Amino acid sequence: MHRRNALQLLKIIGILLFLWILARIDLSALMETAAQARVELLLAAIALVFATYFLKALRWHTMIRAMGSQQSFAQSWRIYLLGLFFGLITPGKLGEFGKVAYLRRDGISTKLGCALVILDRIADVITISVL
Numbered sequence: 252m253h254r255r256n257a258l259q260l261l262k263i264i265g266i267l268l269f270l271w272i273l274a275r276i277d278l279s280a281l282m283e284t285a286a287q288a289r290v291e292l293l294l295a296a297i298a299l300v301f302a303t304y305f306l307k308a309l310r311w312h313t314m315i316r317a318m319g320s321q322q323s324f325a326q327s328w329r330i331y332l333l334g335l336f337f338g339l340i341t342p343g344k345l346g347e348f349g350k351v352a353y354l355r356r357d358g359i360s361t362k363l364g365c366a367l368v369i370l371d372r373i374a375d376v377i378t379i380s381v382l
Contacts, residue, residue, distance in 0.1 A: 307331065310374060314367055320357050330354070334368070347372070 305328075312327035322330075330353045337346025351364035359367075
């Protein structure tokens, strides 16, 4: 199967899966729960999630800059978010290794890129342990 056909098939499967999940949601219960939510707490949670992602992207940017990369923070932010996305949709967050492909474009070797991803995960564990 050609890559283009495989991507189209994945898109179709993704849409069908989304529609299947959507069909199983009790919308009235969802709306009732949403109506009971405290808006200020929801906004605070969204702000904290954004701040967390920003700080983790800044850590990622600092690590790759220390390895000689000349990426801008915007590029690092994009790569971090792509890794986050792929990490969320793969078992064991293995998709985070997708960052390596983007680092290779910037001249960072696959070996060093993998080491950076692992180091980033270790930094997460240390951060959680301290908290």
